Amino acid sequence: MEMISFNIANGYLEGVVRGYRAGLLNASTYQTLTQCENLEDFRMQLSATDYGNFLANEPSPISTSTIAEKATRKLVAEFEYLRQNAVEPLSTFLDYITYAYMIDNVILLITGTLHERDTHELLERCHPLGWFDTLPALCVASTVEELYQSVLVETPLGPYFRDCVSAADLDDLNIEIIRNTLYKAYLEDFYNFCQTLGGVTTDAMSELLAFEADRRVINITINSFGTSLSKEQRARLFPTIGKLYPAGNNQLAKADELEQVKAVCELVPEYRAFFDAAPGTAGAGEANADQLEDKMFKEESRMNKILTIQQFSYATFYSWCKLKEQEIRTLAWIAECIAQGARGEFVHARSGVRNRCTF
Structure with a gap:
């Protein structure tokens, strides 16, 4: 019954967003883009993707900021089309x-x-x-x-x-x-x-938002070490949702060092690998703050990729938007590396996590 009623109001837009999802760049396309010698070659390669000729009218030499701006405009246009045609509660x-x-x-x-x-x-x-x-x-x-x-x-x-x-x-x-x-x-x-929506949407969004809340709790804790932010203030900033809530949040509010954060995250099986150092790096099996943030971001991307193939769920719209945003950041990073002649940086391309906080 839920499947039938979902398609009555939202079937068309779910089909649209699945079309958007199919247009996301894959690993093969990224590999091709990293081989570009200059931004004109980069523009030509992008024209063969779902982006089409979105840069065709931009004068040469094209800049990284222009690429990011035009890609963002494409995301906004697609999102606004969904929003203008949606009915409640979508x-x-x-x-x-x-x-x-x-x-x-x-x-x-x-x-x-x-x-x-x-x-x-x-x-x-x-x-x-x-x-x-x-x-x-x-x-x-x-x-x-x-x-x-x-x-x-x-x-x-x-x-x-x-x-x-x-x-x-x-x-x-x-x-x-x-x-x-x-x-x-x-x-x-x-x-x-999202709890009021029921069905697959509630389950999927609960998982995504719980992870986002936990990531913010971990980041707030680590980035407040050695600052004037009191532990009482820190605790008030923690969302009251997530897999770490409430016991983990209470312990992190009192933490003074990264090892204590690691001990708390060990309680959640999905988070245990976040603190393992990458093979061949310094730090006896322990990730630093930057590595930790990268791993959490990759986990979020993995979750979003899975949820965009689910049916009868509003989470598909949320996950597509997140993946598209990540794609734009990646394109901007690759373009900047090409522009600066630093193509070796592709080996350790950073994704520019939007939600990082510093005190």
Whole structure:
């Protein structure tokens, strides 16, 4: 019955997103792209993929930023087509996906404004999926209260922002606290919404959001070592979902070193391998913070690849968007390596994890 009712409202768009999924670049295509001698060759190779002639009208020499911008526009166009044709509750589900980009845009603007970066440049760097009408006004806010009352109160982020108002000043530490407080509220709200959807969607999204929450808990813990962030403040930033919650979260809130984090993650079988050093690297069997983040990101990608082949689930839309975002970052990385004549870096290409936090 669930399968029949799902297709009535969402069958067409599920077919569309599966078409998008089929157009994602594969390992063979990436291998071909890494062999390109210059960005003109890179552009020609991309034209033979699902990207088509999206760079055809760009003048030479083409830049890495242009490639990333045009690829992002393609993602946005495809996502907006899905959102414009969706009905409830899929339309609300797609809206929730954009809230993460809104949070990133807000933090980008207030951080850039704090460090006196050019406003026009900051606005250009904002992700289109996270754009809202009052976003430019963030550049003139000087306190958290002003930020909330004049700009964010009427946005979807308004309810998430209420717990941030106690941080009166906009400095680097408070901005990181705001970022993680917003993500905590967002993940919990998104998780609770997905519980109402039922079926395959609830199971799949619970798994994905639980992993995202755990990754944030681990990153917050490690990146707060040696900073002025108190253990009480750290604990308040942890989402109340995930496989580490509640016992693991309580232990990580008190942790002082990486070995304690490793001991907590040993309790979750899926997380045990995160702390194993890559073969041939220094560190007697223990991964450093960068290796840990890479492994968590790869695990998230693996989960998303599996979920994009499931049927009758909204998680397919979420996972496709995440994989597409990763693809754009990878393309930008390969293009930058080619532009700088550093093709040897492909051996250890980094994916640029978006959610990393530093205190």
